[in-house]
Amino acid sequence: MSWIWFHKLGSPKWFYQWSSKWATAVFLIGLLATLIGVGWGLGFAPTDYQQGETYRIIYLHVPAAVLAESCYFSLGVAGFVYLVWQMKMAPIFIKSMAPIGAAMAAIALLSGAIWGKPTWGTWWVWDARLTSVLVLFILYMGIIALQNTLEDVTLANQAAAIVSVLGLINLPIIKYSVNWWNTLHQPASFSLTKKPTMPMDMWLPLLIAVIGFYCLVAGLAMWRMQSEILLRERRTQWVKEKVMNDGV
Amino acid sequence: MTYLSFFKAECLTLFRSKQRVVNALLFFVLVVVLFPLGIDPSADFLAPAAGGIIWCAAALSVVVSIESLYKESYADGTLTQLVVSGLSLPWLILIKVGVYWLAMMLPLLLLTPVFAQMLFLPSDSLLVLLATLLIGTPGLFLIGSIGAALTVSLKQGAMLMVLLILPFYFPIIIFSTAAIKAIQFGLPYGGLLALLAAISLLALVVAPVMTSLCIKASVR
Amino acid sequence: MHSVAILTISDLWVERGESDLLNGLSFSARSGDVVHITGANGAGKSTFFKALLGLLPILSGSMTFNGDSLTQQRQNFLNNTLYIGHSAGLNGALTVMENIRWYLPKCSEKIVEQALSELSLGAFAETQLHALSAGQVRRVALVRLWLSEQQIWLLDEPFTALDQGLISMLEAKMAAHVASGGIVILASHLPLAHLSYLQVEL
Known part of the structure; x- marks a missing residue:
């Protein structure tokens, strides 16, 4: 097993060239999968016998919630990588990913509120799961605020990495909060490892939508990282050549 | 410099600037007073809420006052001297946070029974409240120390520091108030105290290292 | 040699x-x-x-x-290593003596007092740092060189x-330090x- 890919990943130039090839493709695949999954879910999946048509917001809510958590997990891993190996790409990743994650958490919160009104009869409950997504949203905003406030780039990198790693502690709390506090919220409706409790033709579009969201976010993140790389590496020869040859 | 001479200097410094601790305690008192004033002064509301009120006030006063923990040493260059002293920075940080914890928590623990009485907290809950404060607040101080180090180079860092650090206090506050509720309903609370202890121990291991990373990045 | x-x-x-x-x-x-x-x-x-x-x-x-x-x-x-940077690295809430004790807890009282009087700080041993002038604080920082073990x-x-007088003193101190094997x-x-x-x- 070679570790070359890991070292390559640390080089902004290599990542820029690699991601230029893939970003658009990944984004388009994501867009397509999202449209198929959400379209299938909203238009053709069977009606739920308990919740009727309202359950269909699940095709937006669940992918956003899954991504909000996954993005944070990836931030934590990147933070760890930066603290241990000082890899240059890690803070670029954190900076690019944090706003995307914040948006996902916001979508999950909003769609959850809209879903909660017809099912629970209230926009908001102080349920552990909802609250921890709210906390997740605040954590994202904290990382964004930190990076915008600290002017010294090295310090901002270090600080964002540390907060990301600390925030990882919050993820298990989100994950297991459903069991810790027995509340109104239904147990997690989506799991890859367990047999799905919903029928196949409800579950499959959800799976496609989740995969679509992952690809969308990956594509978006790559684009954001590319511009961040150009900004940070603006003094290097390859960026100068690139801008001279291709324009901005 | 030795660990002992640093400890002595910290105690002296804190004793000379005792107004900082007094301010934090006054802030604690004010937040507690806000609840009966702002919501409801009746025993029906206050008795079940007392534990939560005291915990929120304690958490707020810790996060607000610990923000300046490293500010002065950053400004006068002693923080740099700590980094280059050849001693282990995480241990120095632990000493600093420990001294500050003692200085602030001893009076706060003495104040708590008075405020528990004023908020009509049942007397059997008081012991649990004191236990949660004793076990949980080291976590507050240690996590707060990370935030203080993160924002030490900022002139207007207080708001950012509160925004960053307060979410990490949530689990501590939740478990503490859950333990106080548990005793009010006659339920076992030992497990919750153990969880609190676990969080504080985790913070004890992680926070000094994280704080020293932030300080090293800040003093350059 | x-x-x-x-x-x-x-x-x-x-x-x-x-x-x-x-x-x-x-x-x-x-x-x-x-x-x-x-x-x-x-x-x-x-x-x-x-x-x-x-x-x-x-x-x-x-x-x-x-x-x-x-x-x-x-x-x-x-x-x-002993490092003295732009800022003196002294704690304003502590007295001159307490600051020195913080850095050098093992140094004997007599040697510290002698160094202080050499730098004409003898009268300020028990004065808090923030009551001193900038030049005096700078001199307190230099006391560490007089007592250095590094x-x-x-x-x-x-x-x-x-x-000028202090500059010459400091240069003489440096000369003495390197003469005894320091850098x-x-x-x-x-x-x-x-x-x-x-x-x-x-």
């Missing part, structure tokens, strides 16, 4: 903000050497000290201490806010009048 190099810096580059500094700085210092680092403001004098102390990561180049990589024995290096002195602009690395834009030194231009 000249032994092997204690501290060797070769081809050192440090990245700081927008620019790469130090331009491949190289020198080596043996015991008994005074290294005088000169250069315009912003050339990286302070940056060099920070790289040496491990406060800034180095971009390329190497630093060795007693023949082994400095970065791998940073703690050991720091234990043998071999290597890193002095960033040590002559700031000192009058002094200082950055300053003033030339040294009474010392032979190795000049490194940044």
